[in-house]
Amino acid sequence: MKPTAFNSEEYPFTANYFKVNGQRLHFLDEGTGFPVLMLHGNPTWSFFYRHLIRALSGKFRCIVPDHIGCGLSDKPQNYPYRLETHIHNISALVQFLGVEKLNLVVHDWGGAIGMGLAVRHPEWINRMVIMNTAAFIDPFIPLRIALCRIPVIGAFAVRRLNLFVRAARFMATAQKGGLKGEALWGFMFPYRSFADRVGVHRFVRDIPLKSGHASYSLLQEIESRLFILQKKKIALVWGCRDFCFTPGFLDRWRKIFPDAAVFPFENAGHYVLEDAGDEAIKRISEFFDQ
Numbered sequence: 001m002k003p004t005a006f007n008s009e010e011y012p013f014t015a016n017y018f019k020v021n022g023q024r025l026h027f028l029d030e031g032t033g034f035p036v037l038m039l040h041g042n043p044t045w046s047f048f049y050r051h052l053i054r055a056l057s058g059k060f061r062c063i064v065p066d067h068i069g070c071g072l073s074d075k076p077q078n079y080p081y082r083l084e085t086h087i088h089n090i091s092a093l094v095q096f097l098g099v100e101k102l103n104l105v106v107h108d109w110g111g112a113i114g115m116g117l118a119v120r121h122p123e124w125i126n127r128m129v130i131m132n133t134a135a136f137i138d139p140f141i142p143l144r145i146a147l148c149r150i151p152v153i154g155a156f157a158v159r160r161l162n163l164f165v166r167a168a169r170f171m172a173t174a175q176k177g178g179l180k181g182e183a184l185w186g187f188m189f190p191y192r193s194f195a196d197r198v199g200v201h202r203f204v205r206d207i208p209l210k211s212g213h214a215s216y217s218l219l220q221e222i223e224s225r226l227f228i229l230q231k232k233k234i235a236l237v238w239g240c241r242d243f244c245f246t247p248g249f250l251d252r253w254r255k256i257f258p259d260a261a262v263f264p265f266e267n268a269g270h271y272v273l274e275d276a277g278d279e280a281i282k283r284i285s286e287f288f289d290q
Contacts, residue, residue: 001263006072006189010182011050015072018065020092022071023079026072027065027093029233033058034231036288038064039090041108041133042203044271047186048107052273055281060103060288066091067113069199071190079169081202082179082216087116094124103288107131108245108270109203112219119225128232129284130253130260131272136223137216138252139209141243143285144171148204158201165191174241175267183274226256234260237280239268261287 017024028046030053038049046064053062066073067086079085090113095100103126106114111133118125148154148164158164165188170178177185191197208216234257238250247264254262263283268275 006047006186008182008186010186011047013046013050016031018093018096021085023068023074023076025065025068025074025089025225027031027063028053029060029097030062030064031060031209032043033060034288035061035063035097036105037090037094037099037102037114038062038105039107039110039114040067040070041068041110043168043191043200044108044187045190047071047189048273049105050186051277052105052281052284055285056288059157063093063097063099063102065090066190067109067199069202073075075196075198077195077198078203079198080283081199081209082206083112083218083286086113087120090114090117094121095220100124101126103127103129105129105131105284106133107272108133111135112222114231115226116218116222119222119227121130122228122232123230127235127288128229129235129237129287131237132239132242132249132270133275134245134249134252135226135246136252136256137208137220137221138249140246140248141207145204145207145244148201149207154204155201158204159194162191162197164204165197168271171243172270172274174239174267179271194267229255229267230259233287233290235284236260236262237272237276237283238262238264239270239272239275240264241264241268241270241275242270244270 045066115135265276
């Protein structure tokens with residue numbers, strides 16, 4: 001399915017496309033300088049990083065893709081929406097752009113994808129910012145997300161009723177009344193139809209909770225190799241009112257990367273860059289400037 005152009009003062013960036021696995025992957029390439037690769041999760045897209053791009057693009061080259069099935073990328077209905085595929089796509093993009101060293105920023109599903117990239121190519125990684133995500137096996141899943149995984153019922157809720165994207169308006173932020181205005185429109189824009197929401201549903205289905213799941217062994221492998229990244233400079237930027245990636249996940253990251261700088265935001269939810277705003281971006285900018 002072909003993407004639709006998105007016009008907003010909140011997102012004044014130039015669209016770029018890269019063909020991978022027969023599909024067009026949309027990405028932003030803003031600014032010049034040392035590359036910063038930003039990987040989003042579900043159900044967001046590159047729009048999530050819009051303010052961080054503005055803050056960094058005066059000094060850094062900001063490369064911000066939309067995963068296939070998300071944002072302004074193609075949304076094929078019959079496609080291998082698996083962790084392995086997403087890692088491959090991002091790896092192919094980095095090589096296509098000729099980037100040999102980069103800073104990495106990850107959030108939500110971007111964590112598993114980004115850490116998969118990082119453990120396979122540690123030589124590519126300079127510094128990392130990890131926000132409200134996991135890249136390790138954990139049996140915890142909020143009931144409201146678990147319900148979206150139920151065959152037939154989950155597909156109806158996520159794709160036909162758009163409940164996953166709509167619920168994120170309130171559940172992913174600590175803002176009273178949820179997301180509003182241009183922010184709300186931007187987050188919802190790419191997922192306006194049943195066909196548009198195929199990637200959203202497939203990401204939910206790809207959460208590997210049990211050993212028989214197709215992506216379980218890969219996530220297990222990524223977790224087992226995270227130690228090779230311990231000497232990297234790492235910052236943990238966390239919204240502590242996250243209903244999904246609770247502070248317990250932050251504690252696990254701190255054990256994996258004991259030397260990481262930690263920036264917890266007590267009044268921020270899952271969308272930490274929306275809730276913590278300027279302060280979170282300031283911390284990230286300072287971390288990359290060091």
